[in-house]
Amino acid sequence: MSGADWIAADWGTSNLRVWAMRRGDVVAEAASDAGMNAVSRDGFEPALMALIEPWLDGPVEVIACGMVGSRQGWAEAPYQSVPCRPAGRLTLAPTTDPRLTVRLLSGVSQAEPADVMRGEETQIAGLLARQPDFDGVLCLPGTHTKWARISAGELCHFRTAMTGELFALLERHSVLRHSLGDGWDGDAFDEALDETLSRPERVATALFTLRAEGLLNGEDGPRARARLSGLLIGAELAAMKPYWLGQEVALIGAPRLNEIYRAALAHVGLEARAHDATELVLAGLTAAKEAG
Amino acid sequence: MSGADWIAADWGTSNLRVWAMRRGDVVAEAASDAGMNAVSRDGFEPALMALIEPWLDGPVEVIACGMVGSRQGWAEAPYQSVPCRPAGRLTLAPTTDPRLTVRLLSGVSQAEPADVMRGEETQIAGLLARQPDFDGVLCLPGTHTKWARISAGELCHFRTAMTGELFALLERHSVLRHSLGDGWDGDAFDEALDETLSRPERVATALFTLRAEGLLNGEDGPRARARLSGLLIGAELAAMKPYWLGQEVALIGAPRLNEIYRAALAHVGLEARAHDATELVLAGLTAAKEAG
Numbered sequence: 001m002s003g004a005d006w007i008a009a010d011w012g013t014s015n016l017r018v019w020a021m022r023r024g025d026v027v028a029e030a031a032s033d034a035g036m037n038a039v040s041r042d043g044f045e046p047a048l049m050a051l052i053e054p055w056l057d058g059p060v061e062v063i064a065c066g067m068v069g070s071r072q073g074w075a076e077a078p079y080q081s082v083p084c085r086p087a088g089r090l091t092l093a094p095t096t097d098p099r100l101t102v103r104l105l106s107g108v109s110q111a112e113p114a115d116v117m118r119g120e121e122t123q124i125a126g127l128l129a130r131q132p133d134f135d136g137v138l139c140l141p142g143t144h145t146k147w148a149r150i151s152a153g154e155l156c157h158f159r160t161a162m163t164g165e166l167f168a169l170l171e172r173h174s175v176l177r178h179s180l181g182d183g184w185d186g187d188a189f190d191e192a193l194d195e196t197l198s199r200p201e202r203v204a205t206a207l208f209t210l211r212a213e214g215l216l217n218g219e220d221g222p223r224a225r226a227r228l229s230g231l232l233i234g235a236e237l238a239a240m241k242p243y244w245l246g247q248e249v250a251l252i253g254a255p256r257l258n259e260i261y262r263a264a265l266a267h268v269g270l271e272a273r274a275h276d277a278t279e280l281v282l283a284g285l286t287a288a289k290e291a292g
Numbered sequence: 293m294s295g296a297d298w299i300a301a302d303w304g305t306s307n308l309r310v311w312a313m314r315r316g317d318v319v320a321e322a323a324s325d326a327g328m329n330a331v332s333r334d335g336f337e338p339a340l341m342a343l344i345e346p347w348l349d350g351p352v353e354v355i356a357c358g359m360v361g362s363r364q365g366w367a368e369a370p371y372q373s374v375p376c377r378p379a380g381r382l383t384l385a386p387t388t389d390p391r392l393t394v395r396l397l398s399g400v401s402q403a404e405p406a407d408v409m410r411g412e413e414t415q416i417a418g419l420l421a422r423q424p425d426f427d428g429v430l431c432l433p434g435t436h437t438k439w440a441r442i443s444a445g446e447l448c449h450f451r452t453a454m455t456g457e458l459f460a461l462l463e464r465h466s467v468l469r470h471s472l473g474d475g476w477d478g479d480a481f482d483e484a485l486d487e488t489l490s491r492p493e494r495v496a497t498a499l500f501t502l503r504a505e506g507l508l509n510g511e512d513g514p515r516a517r518a519r520l521s522g523l524l525i526g527a528e529l530a531a532m533k534p535y536w537l538g539q540e541v542a543l544i545g546a547p548r549l550n551e552i553y554r555a556a557l558a559h560v561g562l563e564a565r566a567h568d569a570t571e572l573v574l575a576g577l578t579a580a581k582e583a584g
Contacts, residue, residue, distance in 0.1 A: 052532075111508070114501050142466070162500050165466055202531060
């Protein structure tokens with residue numbers, strides 16, 4: 001392929017993904033592990049060019065969202081404050097290649113309780129581009145799961161739970177790494193979810209129980225893995241009850257995470273529509289390109 | 293020095309500590325990082341000899357407690373089940389040096405809810421050697437904090453909270469590592485403790501708030517560190533309420549941890565006597581040597 005009208009970029013902590021866009025369609029895509037954590041201040045332009053140079057046959061604009069716009073990123077794209085139309089502000093990043101114009105989307109901050117997002121606001125903007133009348137709650141499961149109240153086209157309020165990061169830490173680095181196998185057990189997930197949803201304080205003791213059950217009863221790995229996930233998501237749902245109780249909830253995430261959270265929400269009587277995060281981040285970047 | 297009546301050893305996951313005992317006194321001590329995680333099956337005797345060989349002038353008996361008696365340890369010292377007199381059973385470990393007799397103390401297990409300990413039972417035995425009539429609850433803060441009900445000289449029931457491990461994981465590996473400084477803020481600790489003690493579900497959202505406060509308000513590191521500790525210990529106290537409510541509670545831990553937990557318990561109206569874990573593990577090993 002050659003030529004792109006513009007380039008969309010989702011640049012997070014661990015990864016960089018880019019899409020060459022022509023007449024509204026993705027005509028090429030690429031990705032690397034040059035996430036913000038792996039790139040020094042001077043490394044952003046080279047890391048981007050390493051992926052997009054084959055697509056360039058003249059000047060091109062790149063619209064990027066995510067941690068690339070943080071203080072430690074390519075340039076700081078100041079937060080918008082809630083309430084706001086998410087992904088509504090662009091900041092120019094300094095470039096040396098004359099063909100390149102790079103603009104970074106702002107994240108969103110909240111003063112009370114203190115909270116921030118960078119990247120998810122673009123997925124939310126993508127959903128609002130497709131469903132301008134959406135009124136309800138969005139759950140964006142991930143490393144830092146976001147719950148957001150949307151009304152009248154604006155992001156009104158949001159909260160973050162570190163559920164995904166906690167799961168990953170416990171799975172990789174804690175004593176539970178010896179107890180978690182591959183696979184999944186839906187009943188064990190539901191049971192654990194119930195436990196901490198109704199008694200969130202139980203997380204504190206239930207984690208080590210997984211290890212002890214492995215040692216004493218030869219508890220199998222898939223059950224322990226599903227239980228750990230259920231315990232953490234149950235505690236998250238307990239904390240987020242003011243968000244989801246009696247509300248329309250939609251999910252924006254990776255397919256596997258959407259599936260897990262859909263099961264969790266079904267368990268509390270909610271039928272959540274699930275949207276693919278990659279599709280929506282592209283829709284949000286496209287909306288920002290069109291507006292900006 | 294030369295000659296030891298016997299040798300006491302506390303052999304955990306990360307460290308090995310040994311004491312040369314003569315007529316009830318410690319006459320020499322040594323330590324290494326040859327914890328169970330760093331030693332292969334054949335490595336236990338050499339790791340021990342590296343520390344104690346200078347003390348040997350004839351046959352000697354070593355009494356050891358901790359993970360060295362686990363299935364992956366030197367030899368498996370089968371768990372005693374609750375209720376039991378803790379540190380009441382010794383298992384011979386295979387040795388090649390003819391001067392050496394090594395016996396390993398059993399850990400304690402509980403079937404329902406599933407739980408295990410290895411090492412803490414010896415500290416508990418040490419406390420019971422000093423206070424045979426102790427009736428109440430012991431809290432042993434650490435990587436895996438244990439809460440134990442003691443009555444009539446027996447360990448009746450116990451639970452484990454992974455509070456210390458969670459704190460360490462969040463401090464070292466999570467996004468919060470950017471927000472936690474050195475130092476301490478006692479008011480911030482108390483406030484955070486209150487928050488999750490009364491609303492344990494708040495842990496899920498309060499963790500990321502620490503990060504957001506750092507980003508948005510330049511929240512200082514000592515306050516964030518004390519808050520993280522308070523949030524986790526508050527949630528632990530919420531889970532352990534059936535243990536401590538209206539009980540006599542004593543602490544067995546390292547001095548700094550004892551101090552933090554004593555402040556936490558004072559906050560809920562309990563005056564806990566604090567015992568040094570090293571002193572009590574030695575007392576427990578001594579009691580096992582005398583009994584065995």
